[in-house]
Amino acid sequence: xxxxxxxxxxxxxxxxxxxxxxxxxxxxxxxxxxxxxxxxxxxxxxxxxxxxxxxxxxxxxxxxxxxxxxxxxxxxxxxxxxxxxxxxxxxxxxxxxxxxxxxxxxxxxxxxx
Amino acid sequence: xxxxxxxxxxxxxxxxxxxxxxxxxxxxxxxxxxxxxxxxxxxxxxxxxxxxxxxxxxxxxxxxxxxxxxxxxxxxxxxxxxxxxxxxxxxxxxxxxxxxxxxxxxxxxx
Numbered sequence: 001x002x003x004x005x006x007x008x009x010x011x012x013x014x015x016x017x018x019x020x021x022x023x024x025x026x027x028x029x030x031x032x033x034x035x036x037x038x039x040x041x042x043x044x045x046x047x048x049x050x051x052x053x054x055x056x057x058x059x060x061x062x063x064x065x066x067x068x069x070x071x072x073x074x075x076x077x078x079x080x081x082x083x084x085x086x087x088x089x090x091x092x093x094x095x096x097x098x099x100x101x102x103x104x105x106x107x108x109x110x111x112x113x
Numbered sequence: 114x115x116x117x118x119x120x121x122x123x124x125x126x127x128x129x130x131x132x133x134x135x136x137x138x139x140x141x142x143x144x145x146x147x148x149x150x151x152x153x154x155x156x157x158x159x160x161x162x163x164x165x166x167x168x169x170x171x172x173x174x175x176x177x178x179x180x181x182x183x184x185x186x187x188x189x190x191x192x193x194x195x196x197x198x199x200x201x202x203x204x205x206x207x208x209x210x211x212x213x214x215x216x217x218x219x220x221x222x223x
Contacts (some may be wrong), residue, residue: 008154031208042200042213043157058209090156098206100145104156 006105010062032074135201
């Protein structure tokens with residue numbers, strides 16, 4: 001089945017540690033995105049990538065890093081510089097940045113302990 | 114950037130038709146209206162999209178009047194499984210510029 005897969009579903013991190021969230025898609029989409037969702041707030045864009053080997057900062061990129069070495073994969077690293085990392089993280093993809101239909105993964109809930 | 118406004122919450126009962134209205138007063142000429150559905154602890158799912166008049170698919174209908182300053186998502190005969198948050202977005206052909214609000218939390222009661 002075609003789709004977008006995030007792993008793990010739940011992740012616990014100690015303060016001061018970096019952690020990497022996985023996002024893989026087999027939809028042959030060029031564009032991929034990372035969002036953060038907090039209770040009582042809408043989705044906020046962290047990073048996006050229009051094509052392989054290219055990515056751009058979104059609205060809340062501080063404390064995060066990404067890579068796009070393969071078309072299928074867009075991992076997100078939450079670094080120790082992110083002051084409030086506990087949140088629900090969503091990865092999405094679309095055919096192009098301009099396509100209006102985006103496909104989302106199931107999300108990763110990150111908790112800092 | 115087109116900001117959308119929709120009710121924070123709505124209640125309904127099984128079998129009823131639910132209409133969720135979204136306001137987008139400063140919508141741009143090339144903006145499409147897109148609706149997503151999100152269940153708790155899951156990613157949003159695309160429902161329907163339109164530019165003007167009416168669009169219908171197997172899940173919902175979308176009504177957009179001529180002035181395009183508002184739109185209405187219509188869910189026919191809702192069931193308990195339609196309990197979710199529904200997001201209205203005005204999309205001008207660049208996902209980078211999407212503004213996600215709080216959505217409308219729909220509760221369908223038995």
